[in-house]
Amino acid sequence: MDEMANTGDRALHRRAQDDYRWEGVDYRPYKEDDRALFKSVSRQVLFSDPQLNGELRYFEVAPGGFSTLERHEHVHAVMIFRGRGHCLVGREVRRVDAHDLVSVPPWTWHQFRATLGEPLGFLCMVNAERDKPQLPSAEDLAGLQTDPEIAAFLNDRVPAI
Amino acid sequence: MDEMANTGDRALHRRAQDDYRWEGVDYRPYKEDDRALFKSVSRQVLFSDPQLNGELRYFEVAPGGFSTLERHEHVHAVMIFRGRGHCLVGREVRRVDAHDLVSVPPWTWHQFRATLGEPLGFLCMVNAERDKPQLPSAEDLAGLQTDPEIAAFLNDRVPAI
16 A cells, blocks of 8 residues: 555645645745745645545745735635734735634635745635636726725735734 | 624634634534544534535544544545644554645545544545545454554554554
8 A cells, every 4th residue: 555655646645844845745936026926935735636626735925925916716715824924805904823714705806925024824725626816907906005004015014903 | 894804604814713713613522422433523614615616624633532434435635733643544554743644535444543642633625515424334344453553543552653
């Protein structure tokens, strides 16, 4: 049975390694982005299997970094796994801490930021079949920035929350 | 928007509480079972939503307890969340530690045991639509017990792994 335990995604048991990495899981550092759509985010797909209708991914944002500001039809089911920071979901800016649960409804702008000087790691469950994210237009961004709390969040000032 | 943040499963942000509980999440202690099919397990459904094809649940086994020995067509995608213990998957007995990943293939006997004097908490992702688990017959159990390692596991002796 030992080969069963070492066959990539279908492995029976993949051990956690130091520093929030896993054996048999590709570590994908996000490239830094010219348009500054995201910054200092890594991604690991923990579970993705033809027999599963969902996928479980682990994202980690380094201190000062942020995930892509985006929206899409599919929903995100997020658990903060490590550290603390802030997130934007719709027009809500929230301080989030380890193990908090965050739900991103369809077509809702969202972003996670490691605002508090430590890494912000989170699990994200999504449908295996899902639409591509939409990025904000200049108009969308202007609309979001009319809210002072959201403007502070997007402009990298730590929200007072 | 604050009502959005307090509407049960669809709540935008549900904070982690002490001791691996979450606000807005029902805590369901499993009843102790006459047939000793499971012992000292609690269950919390963290994400279950008509727009999600997967569900994410959190199970916690108290020291000395164990989850139901069962099999089914659907697969389990498990992450050990807290503590350590052992699991049986098929004919493999494994020591598992916090953050380890365990995949349970279709029709594979599996059980999680808090064998090491501390709680064993794990996240389990499943398809929202799934079949009911099958319990072992006396014959199935006898078949499993022919393997000394599995017999030790099932009879609550800490495996030397």
